[in-house]
Amino acid sequence: MTSVKEFRIEAAATEDELGRGSFLFTDDYSVFDWGKMPDEIPDKGASLCSMGAYNFELLEDAGVPTHYRGVVPAGGGDPVALAEATVPPREMAIDLTQVPDLPHEGRDYDYDAYHDAAGENYLVPLEIVFRNRVPVGSSLRRRTDPADHGLNFDEWPDEAVDLDDAIVEFSTKYEEGDRYLDRAEADRIAGAASVDDLEAVAREVNRVVTERADEAGLTHEDGKIECLYFDGEIRVGDVVGTFDENRFSYEGTQISKEVIRQYHKRTQPEWVEAVKAAKEEAERRDVADWRSLCDVRPEPLDDDVVDVARDLYAAGANAYVGRELFDAPPLDSAIGAVRRL
Template sequence: MTSVKEIHVDREPHDGELGRGRFYFTDDYSVFDWGRMPDQIPEKGAALCTMGAANFELLDVNHVPTHYRGVYEAGDDPAETEPRDLGECRTPPRTMAIDLARVPDLPRDGEAYDYEAYHAAAGDGYVVPLEIVFRNTVPEGSSLRRRRSPSEFGLDVEEWPDETVDLPDPIVEFSTKYEEQDRYLSWAEADAVAGQADLDRLEELALSVNAVVTMRAEQTGFTHEDGKIEVVYDDGTLKVADVVGTFDENRFSYGGQELSKEVVRQYYRRTDPDWVDAVSAAKAEAREQGVADWRGLCEESPDPLPAAVVETVSDVYTAGTNGYTDFDWFDAPSLDDVVTAVQAL
């Protein structure tokens, strides 16, 4: 199980063939890599599944390969029925059918991870152990502000302004996926981690996904700021995996207001800074000690969200999904009302 999804295996991958499985999207959430937080966000799982399915089907129309096979509506029995297209659903689904690839163990010796061992066990069908990040803007809170200067992207300023900055062209970065603490990689480092997957093709795939999601966002009044994809290598074919273009994986804004998981991140930065600082300190200490379990070094735990905040964040997911898909899946406020509520947090 991931922090927010349960993974059910129907057929294990074998003999170079992908397997079959399902994601079940829960109402759990995670920020700052903490894992499952103290609360749940009502309807979040259904919103993520619905928005993710909509994007996978958009990618299919645009000839972008993915591991998506459809969704199951509540009451569908995966053992008895085939997955359906999102447009066949009468209610928002929580279960998504997918192709499954191998995820071998990633051995670690101190601070070093053994990617040669990972790929030796992976064969010709595996999850590429990278997250491929694409950025159209540099909003408040983006890690890019800490790592790189504006001049690297053709911007005529010495320091990042406080407001969101539009990039002249989308950029792609690579970070680790299965290490205890994600880290951004140089091109050469990412090439070594990717195995048989060609880095130029990974970049091209990420830019294709970005173009499709950005176009859909513009059509529905959103601004698509950044996001990421995960990828399956299937005997030479690269397929977009996990889930894509949701308010967890990507940053969107509406009317100048962030409407994504970033709302929760910024809320914790404002209201629970002791925990946020303790997380950063624990990660730094773990790096210094060369240990994987940074959470065991963290001296603070996150406070639960107030009920009013939980309700507003739920509205971000449900109203946002309604708006992005241009269909009223959820009984949710208007996006303008959600923006007002978020600004009042």
């Protein structure tokens, strides 16, 4: 698992009822699907919790159903709106759905068994990805041609492409090596949830997050959502519009987890290449656990890099929610430090 959130259950979901629980956002981080890295970024968890809560409240105002129930005050108690939190929250109260086991042999996953166990109250085993920009190096350039998306290019240009209409794609969520899907396979994996409805929800989430980013002086480049299906309705789950789930930029500089990814590429290329090789070898052998094939481990970040990353998350969250939740430098200063890495 690569999640950097802890999961708490108060009441488990049943076949016909949602449960209740919460996410506890840690200061862990994950890059290249590695899982927990050997160090932490202070205030990262609270930054993501705050941004996620802010976006869920925007979505609810826009009429988009979600699993969000509020943030939990630092001393515990009933969940409250983000505006009522006196300190940056680290815990988010949510409704719970069923998440059955996904049986598999090697890389052959049994989605029929998943849905037989799930009924009509389940987490859709997909990630729905939306892209407002296609940067140089995007996997989309390797997998598709511009014409596939109605773009008037014979081939992808050397510079980033800004899109008038977002591209929406579907990828697997629970497979060890996630893969992008054509629409027919995504529809099969989604079960009772319609891919047309999932796409419509993703586009509305993208609209809400993009508009808020514009107001905050940020550019929203891409992101993803996860959804649950309950009582015939699709609801947005997990967490939305944070610097881990989405890519934002500020005056051309990334303000997302991509900063840390790129830093590892520059400073720990042996590990990055070993990860890539392990994933390829796992695919050749048809085994799910690629990490067991990786003989190089990541090294901790230098303290000054951790400080830069902390300020980026905190300053970015302040800008996005329009409130000085964190003691952090202005976003201009945090971005300047990133550019000097």
